[in-house]
Amino acid sequence: MANDTPTCTSDAKTGNQKRKTLGPLSGLRRPSLLIRAARLGLTDYSRTRDLKRIMRVTTLPAPTRAVRDLLETEAAMEEGRQEGLSTYSVIRHVEVMIALMAEARLLPHGPVES
Secondary structure, eight states, X not given: OOOOSOOEEEOTTTOBEEEOSOSTTTTOOOBHHHHHHHHHHGGGOOHHHHHHHHXXXXXXXXXXXXXXXXXXXXXXXXXXXXXXXXXOOHHHHHHHHHHHHHHHHTSOSSOOOO
């Protein structure tokens, strides 16, 4: 299984992350604290236990679909974080990032379908 966890370096100007590896997460630029928290959570992630709750679905989707939907959810959360919305939850954002990183590891190598 390939390690598709973002390899990030900090951007001194913005505090955001830069990813060194390729994959569906390559375009994400997030604060280092968010990435570090998600990486730590990967060790306890259980797809069967956590993914339904995080995605709010009744059946487990295929990894390709999970990544696509999680990317959409995470993008909306990032927008809320940047705008300072009162509905933003850092805990939920970390949970979504954990699931996103874990599901990205399950993807086959090659292009991801949109």
